[in-house]
Structures are given as structure tokens and as C-alpha cells.
Amino acid sequence: MESSPNNASVAADPSVCVSCGGRAEPDRSIALCAACRARLSSRALPVWIRLSAIVLFIPFLLAVSRFPSALAAGVAFERGQRAEAAGAFAVAVDEYTKVTQRFPSSTLAIARKGIAAFHAGQYQVAAEAFDAISGREASSDIVREVNAAIDQMKKLGR
Amino acid sequence: MFFIPGQIIAALTFPGVIVHEIAHLWFCRIFGVAVLDVCYFRFGNPAGYVLHEHPVRPSHQIWIAIGPFLVNSVIGGIIAAPASIQVFQFEAAGPVDFLLIWLGVSIAMHAFPSAGDAKTLRTAMSAVGVPLRVKLIAYPIIGIIFLGTIGSYVWLDAVYGVAVAVVGPVLLVALLA
Numbered sequence: 001m002e003s004s005p006n007n008a009s010v011a012a013d014p015s016v017c018v019s020c021g022g023r024a025e026p027d028r029s030i031a032l033c034a035a036c037r038a039r040l041s042s043r044a045l046p047v048w049i050r051l052s053a054i055v056l057f058i059p060f061l062l063a064v065s066r067f068p069s070a071l072a073a074g075v076a077f078e079r080g081q082r083a084e085a086a087g088a089f090a091v092a093v094d095e096y097t098k099v100t101q102r103f104p105s106s107t108l109a110i111a112r113k114g115i116a117a118f119h120a121g122q123y124q125v126a127a128e129a130f131d132a133i134s135g136r137e138a139s140s141d142i143v144r145e146v147n148a149a150i151d152q153m154k155k156l157g158r
Numbered sequence: 159m160f161f162i163p164g165q166i167i168a169a170l171t172f173p174g175v176i177v178h179e180i181a182h183l184w185f186c187r188i189f190g191v192a193v194l195d196v197c198y199f200r201f202g203n204p205a206g207y208v209l210h211e212h213p214v215r216p217s218h219q220i221w222i223a224i225g226p227f228l229v230n231s232v233i234g235g236i237i238a239a240p241a242s243i244q245v246f247q248f249e250a251a252g253p254v255d256f257l258l259i260w261l262g263v264s265i266a267m268h269a270f271p272s273a274g275d276a277k278t279l280r281t282a283m284s285a286v287g288v289p290l291r292v293k294l295i296a297y298p299i300i301g302i303i304f305l306g307t308i309g310s311y312v313w314l315d316a317v318y319g320v321a322v323a324v325v326g327p328v329l330l331v332a333l334l335a
Binding site: 046052053082 | 254261328
């Protein structure tokens with residue numbers, strides 16, 4: 001992929017437009033009149049490229065429309081993880097809730113919310129979260145953490 | 159390190175090639191540079207090209223050469239960003255997300271100007287009357303483009319595409335949190 005200037009000397013008389021025979025613009029590498037240069041510099045895109053651009057514009061619009069929500073959820077998830085690491089489990093539950101409200105399909109966010117809720121003593125919230133992801137696939141680390149929390153809750157009679 | 163022919167990579171990431179050539183064309187249009195021939199995509203080397211006249215001002219040649227770097231990086235990053243955050247941050251992935259990530263990486267990995275772009279720029283800078291300040295800007299760019307071309311043999315273009323489309327959005331989240 002590249003852009004290359006044409007070095008060929010295409011005009012015997014540099015004052016004559018090689019395209020239409022009109023008066024060429026001075027001091028240019030190719031002798032073209034203003035109208036022909038304007039036509040060639042703003043050449044129309046082929047139909048298949050226009051269609052491709054339209055096809056590309058759809059995911060572009062989709063991405064732009066989804067970006068605020070994804071960014072907000074991503075920030076909330078990151079804050080939740082930081083709060084969890086700092087032992088602020090109630091804060092973590094609130095942050096993870098922001099994620100799960102926007103993306104209820106996120107098994108990881110729901111699991112982390114349940115684990116954080118368990119540590120915050122919000123056993124009802126934890127139980128609801130664990131019920132919601134029951135039967136879903138998750139990483140072995142998350143499964144281990146969730147199972148440990150469920151075992152602890154059973155021991156506590158919750 | 160494994161080798162995959164460039165034509166196969168270009169075919170798998172063809173949206174990036176098309177956007178790259180449109181970006182060259184767009185900058186030619188901005189500066190009123192006559193375009194003599196365009197190939198938006200083909201199964202060959204190069205996968206696409208824009209043949210144009212020499213711009214009047216050398217600085218215009220710089221913009222025409224690096225135009226795809228700006229356009230492909232921005233468009234690729236925007237298209238992939240929400241999907242990358244969902245998939246890699248909190249694992250809320252659907253088929254559309256993987257499609258957007260492929261599209262974003264494909265476009266961003268073709269952001270690098272080619273060796274042909276660098277040679278064109280070098281030729282333009284070696285012409286008589288090019289101001290020193292323009293050369294001071296252009297020659298480091300030429301060097302970076304050549305390094306990028308060499309780096310593409312070890313997948314630097316793909317690494318850049320992933321960095322823009324995947325790592326960038328995740329880093330943005332970490333910064334804002």
C-alpha cells in the first residue's frame with residue numbers, strides 16, 4: 001500500500017494541459033489545467049468502495065453509540081476491583097452493580113459482585129448474584145472463589 | 159516467529175487496506191493534488207496504491223504519506239474500543255464484539271505507511287528548495303516508516319493494530335477509573 005507521485009514527463013509543452021489541451025497551471029509536476037486538476041484530485045469513489053464505506057459506517061456508528069456505556073461500565077468494573085482489593089466491599093458491590101445493570105451477560109461482573117457482597121455481609125445480594133450465574137461458564141479461579149463463598153454462606157446458615 | 163504471505167494477511171484484513179488508500183486519496187483531495195490512478199484493493203503487492211502528482215508544497219507530501227496513519231488509527235481505535243472494553247475488561251462478549259475487534263484491528267494494523275510512502279517522501283524532501291524545517295520534520299518520519307516496514311516482518315503492524323484496538327481502550331479505562 002503506498003502513494004506514489006508520477007514522475008513521468010507526460011507533456012511536451014508544460015503550458016498545455018495533457019488532459020484537455022487547455023492552459024496548464026504553472027510550476028506543477030504534471031501539466032494540467034485547474035479544472036482537470038480539480039477533477040482528478042476529487043475523483044469520485046467507485047460504487048463498490050461507496051458501498052464498502054456504507055458497510056463500514058454501520059459498525060462505526062454502532063461503536064460510537066456503544067462507547068459511552070462500555071466506558072462507564074469498564075470504569076465501574078475497574079473501580080470495583082480496586083475497592084475490593086482495598087477491602088471496601090460495599091463500595092465494590094455498588095460499582096459492580098453499575099456494570100451488571102448495563103451488561104447482565106457479564107458472568108465475571110456478576111460473580112465479582114456476589115463475592116464482594118458476601119465479604120460485605122450482604123448475603124441476600126450475594127445469593128441472588130450466585131443464582132444468576134448458576135450453570136454459566138467461568139474461569140476456574142472465579143468458580144473456586146464463588147464456591148468458597150457459597151460454602152461459607154452455608155456454614156453461616158445464610 | 160512464523161511467516162504468512164502478505165497477500166493472505168492483506169486479504170484477511172482488507173478493510174484496513176481500503177481505508178488506507180481512501181486516506182491517501184482524501185489527503186490528495188484536501189491539497190488539490192491530481193490523482194492519476196487508484197487501486198483500493200487487489201491480491202498483489204502492494205495490495206493497494208494511489209498514484210498522484212507531486213504536491214506543490216513538500217509539507218503536503220508529508221500529510222499525504224502519514225494520512226493513513228492518522229485515519230486508520232482513529233477509525234480502528236473507535237470501532238474496536240467498546241467491544242474491547244466489554245471483552246477484555248469484564249467479559250461481556252457477543253459475536254458482534256468479536257466482529258468489531260477484528261474490524262478495528264484490521265484497520266489499525268494498516269495504519270503504518272509503506273516503504274513506498276517513505277521512498278516517495280524521501281524523494282520529495284531531496285528536491286531543491288525544500289525548507290530545512292520541513293526536512294527536520296520529514297526525515298524522522300521517513301526513518302520511523304522504514305523501521306515500521308522492517309518491524310512488519312516481526313508482526314509490528316499487527317502488534318500496533320492490537321495496541322490501538324485492544325490495549326488502548328483498556329488503558330483508557332484504567333486511567334479514568
